[in-house]
Amino acid sequence: MIGKILGNRYEIVEKIGGGGMALVYKARCRLLNRFVAIKILRSEFINDEEFINKFRRESQAAASLSHPNIVSIYDVGVEDNVYYIVMEYVNGKTLKQYIREQGKLSIEESLDIAIKIAEALSHAHENHIVHRDIKPHNILVTEDGRVKVTDFGIARAATASTVTNTSNVIGSVHYFSPEQARGGYTDEKSDIYSLGVVMYEMVTGRVPFQGDSPISVALKHIQEDIEPPSYFDSSISKSIESIIMKCVQKDQSLRYGNIELLLSDLKKVRDREEIDIEDNTIFYDSPTRIIPRIDDDLINSTVKEYDDVKKKNKKKVEDNEYEPEKKGTSKIVTITAILLAFILTLGFAGGFFWIRGQIQGKEVTVPSVVGLHRDVAEQQLLEKGLGFKVKNEVFSSNFKAGHIVEQSIDAGNTVKSGFPIEVTISKGEQEVDVPDVVNKHIDDAEAILDNHELKSSVKYIPSDIPKDYVISQTPDGASRVPAWSIVSLVVSQGPEIKYVVMPNVIGDNVEDAKKELTDLGLLVEIKEEENENVDKGIVIWQSFTANSEVEENTTVNLTVSKGIEADNNSNTGEGTGTVEEDVVYNNLTIILAKDKSEVEVKIYRIQDNERELVYNQTHNTNEESISVPVEGKKSAKYEVYFDGEFKGEI
Known part of the structure; x- marks a missing residue:
């Protein structure tokens, strides 16, 4: 995709990420001359017509959102079976990467990030848009601390059919709500559950549930209770823990009623105000009780009491002359009496042992x-x-x-x-098997390690192995290490770029110039041009200025003189008049300003007492410097202006 232009407007520059549903590229918008991020759906989804239709509708709906904590969607399109979303380019890292780097976040920082995510969700919910895939991978954090939630369009379009058992989507299931795992009805409270899991991970450095497969993790969300965060870190305050545990209730009705209520509690805790959260925990077991120890003596005495009562009641029934229609009532009375006797016996025995313990216990x-x-x-x-x-x-x-x-x-x-x-x-430290992630893409490798309860540290080095693929790992695959140990990954940043200093070959014979450049590892393309002032075969122009640094294997364009073609006047003494001063071809290297993102560059040529504009272009300052080819007499001077301001003369 690198170099491809989508919509006759977006030129793809580099790949910057990817997930289970899409790949993300950095691109330049030619119309507005700015960088954007383009999310391109993976090929396995383009044949799912239902998904594509929903993807279009939801992406267009998400484009209506406008909030400082939501990544803006600029455009949605399709070209040659490439379905893409154009969105705001955010220069930062995902919250998942940030948590991995920090281990876990401070309470203050976790609160700040959670509030910003909640504010983004509040805006979306007001517009009747539910994200359905809130996770640290979909939250971007910039260097100056701004928080941006992304992937609204893709998350809403996703259905159960798009969740596959691949390393790319394993991350999502750790943040699923129980109703999502069951395939049930999802609403704004599903986002609240997922945000609760994100907060849990921020303050503890781990997700609530781990498993050998996405299915096992999903089942835990449905069946198992989440350990309170203080189980892993006793310093976590009761108020933070109460908020998180209310968010992750399995019953939707027991969570916060809406995101505004959650946001209010988060801000109160941030401002050190008291909060009152009702304990909605449901106990399915009976409460713990103290009962007497049931030994043989107690059993025998209870049975004897039961037999005595039974005989006594039987005798009453036989002695009394009840009418036939009242036999049913008599039976009920008998059973009730037996039960009361049994309960009284247990109560007496329990009271006896309790009293004896109080009297005798030390x-x-x-x-x-x-x-x-x-x-x-x-x-x-x-x-x-x-x-x-x-x-x-x-x-x-x-x-x-x-x-x-x-x-x-x-x-x-x-x-x-x-x-x-x-x-x-x-039982000691839990040990896990280290998976082999060599030769895998770094995104896939990190997802696999995370699913195996491992962290990763990444080092990039030049290599002939394709960019962003893992070269080696420490410890090796199949090793066993404590859970959440760090696996060091060495990742390729692509072939090493070598630079050479550009020589000056203007005035040299073309063959000599070609040899000198190829010996430096450069490629050469030659164009011939008539020139009555320079002998045939002599270089009169080169595309890079002398002494500039050029990457190896770069193509250098040379213009070589063809001399002058013979004509009918060549032997008659007729000519073109007085021979003018030689024309010189050269490149001007201009260092761009750094105090702004774009600059208009104008170059004027001063020659024969005339001033002429020879160059006028606007450049992005990310280019750092530009090379401008000019031609003029040897005595010509060139004035350089940035945005109309004189910068110097060359």
Whole structure:
């Protein structure tokens, strides 16, 4: 696509990114002389007519959005089966890249970014546009801290048929709402869920769920509870955690009612105001209760009580002369009496054991066993007269395998003697397999590593391997390392560009000039031109000025004199009059101004007491310098003007 012109207007300059649905290129708009970003749909989607129709409608709708935190859409088009969106070019990095570089973000920075994303979504929701694919990959952060949300058109057009099991789209499923994972109804609250996951990743440096495949991650969004952020970082405030956990409720009705309510709470926390968030957590299990230990004696006594009550009630039924129509009522009374007796028995037994514990139990201060090996912890608790019970085992990067990560009762609290202290034991650091990403595009490689719970650091070097493809990695593929370790990638930046100093070959014989240039690794193209003042075969003009730096394999254009063609007057003494001063061909190298983005360059030639405009063009200052071919007498002078201001004489 490099060099291709779309819509007779957008000249593609370079590839700057890509994802599961599209590739992104930097392009120059010839009409407005500015850089834009062009997102081109991948070829696998161009044959899906339903998708294409929806893509057009939604992209045009998204183009109506105008907000400082939304990437503007300028144009939508199709050319030779190339479907593209032209949008604002943002010079920055994705939020995903930024989080990877930082590990995790500060609370203040996370709040600032979340507020800007929420403001963008608020504007979109007011215009009845739901993004449906909010994730750090679709959020751009500039060097001066501006935040831009992108991909509104593509995200809305995406359907379940476009979600494939490729490394390019694995990123999205980590941010799906449960209703999206189920293929259910999505609305503004789906964006709120995804924003909650983005906030979760910003403050913890990790996504809530990981899995071996996109399907397994999607199932976790539907079935599993999200660990609160403070589980991974105890310094995270309760207010931030409450906001995030309200956003990621599985039930849509329990999330924020709209983005404005979320935005209001975010700003209150930023301004250090109190917020009141209702606890909407749904408990599907019955609450924990203290019940007496059910031993053989309690079981036997309960059965005996039950048999006695049963016999007693049976005798009542036999002794009393009930009418036939009241037998049903008698049966109900009997069953009720049995149940009441059973409940009273349990209550009596429980009360007895509770009272005995209160009378006989000794108060014990709970020691701290966090960080100790399980054997040492158990011994200390037993010495204190307390019980020891393993509640759970988890992976931990902070505690060695077999050491206590957490205890159910904090140290310093008092409990009754014999009370069991539940502990969570570390399984050590979780290790993961390192995938082999050599020879993969850097975008694909980073997505694969992220799906394997690994981070990446990238170093670019010159190479004959195609640009942006991975040359090597450390550690190698198939290694095992702790989760979220850094894999160092060496990536090709394309062949090394070598420069040579341009010699002055004007006045040289064409063969000598050609040899000198080719020996330097340059290519040569020759054009002949009649010139009555220069002998045949002599170079009279070169396309690059002497002493300028030129890339190897650059083509240098030379103009060579053909001499003068013989005519009928050549031997009669008739001529063209007085021989004028020799004409000189040269290149003027102009260094452009750096204080503005564009500059108008004018060059005037001063010759024979006449002043003539010989050059007038507007240039983008990104070009740094320009080379202007001129011709005139040896005595000619040239004046240079930038935007009408005199800059000097050459």
